[in-house]
Amino acid sequence: MTLGRAVGLGGTSTLWGGQLAMFVPDDLAREGHEWPLTYDELRPWYDTPCDVLGIPAPRPSSDFLEAYGIPVLQHGALEPFFTAWLPQPNMARLFRATLKGDRIDVVLDASVHAFDFQGERAVGVRAKTRDGVDFSIAARHVILAAGTFGNVQIMLSAGLHGPVPWRDNKLIGAYFHDHLSANAGSFEVLDDAAFHRLVDNGVALGTKFQTKFRAKSGQSTSPQYAASSVSDLRIENGSPR
Numbered sequence: 001m002t003l004g005r006a007v008g009l010g011g012t013s014t015l016w017g018g019q020l021a022m023f024v025p026d027d028l029a030r031e032g033h034e035w036p037l038t039y040d041e042l043r044p045w046y047d048t049p050c051d052v053l054g055i056p057a058p059r060p061s062s063d064f065l066e067a068y069g070i071p072v073l074q075h076g077a078l079e080p081f082f083t084a085w086l087p088q089p090n091m092a093r094l095f096r097a098t099l100k101g102d103r104i105d106v107v108l109d110a111s112v113h114a115f116d117f118q119g120e121r122a123v124g125v126r127a128k129t130r131d132g133v134d135f136s137i138a139a140r141h142v143i144l145a146a147g148t149f150g151n152v153q154i155m156l157s158a159g160l161h162g163p164v165p166w167r168d169n170k171l172i173g174a175y176f177h178d179h180l181s182a183n184a185g186s187f188e189v190l191d192d193a194a195f196h197r198l199v200d201n202g203v204a205l206g207t208k209f210q211t212k213f214r215a216k217s218g219q220s221t222s223p224q225y226a227a228s229s230v231s232d233l234r235i236e237n238g239s240p241r
């Protein structure tokens with residue numbers, strides 16, 4: 001966990017390659033695992049962050065395939081989808097001009113470990129420098145933006161320094177998962193040129209993207225199905241099948 005994360009201005013984005021994969025309708029409506037919002041409700045909220053980060057808003061995979069001159073896969077249980085590469089994944093560099101503005105003060109070499117509360121409302125944070133000096137910063141609003149692990153670490157740490165509104169919440173710090181990987185199968189490549197045209201990084205619609213594969217809409221997404229279905233993809237005579 002420590003090898004893939006960084007502390008400092010920009011956080012783990014200083015190590016990040018900069019790929020983002022958006023949810024698709026099936027992700028939120030899988031039977032027995034439905035989310036409390038629909039894709040149509042979520043979709044408009046992608047536009048602003050995509051614009052800020054310099055990548056296009058979600059669009060159908062067929063748009064990328066058409067722009068890249070690749071036929072849509074008609075057979076098999078898998079379909080390609082495309083993750084966009086950010087032009088600048090390092091958040092400190094991306095927002096450098098904003099961070100240098102007159103309205104923002106950046107405090108480095110210090111870690112937040114507790115909050116100041118008025119009732120259940122946070123009105124400030126307490127931090128400690130690398131040299132062990134404690135100090136407080138008052139605020140009208142406190143926003144946690146230290147990433148999933150960093151936010152939880154701060155919240156758990158705060159509970160050791162005094163009462164916090166979430167003290168009885170057993171979900172904080174539980175049920176983490178990270179990127180999982182496993183060998184699910186292999187490709188049988190019958191045409192090297194067609195294969196690389198489909199799976200190599202490419203540029204289309206003004207975006208650098210990487211091809212990945214998922215079970216087609218409506219197909220089972222269990223590990224057993226995924227492992228057996230990888231071999232359904234064949235690339236022959238210049239076209240994926």
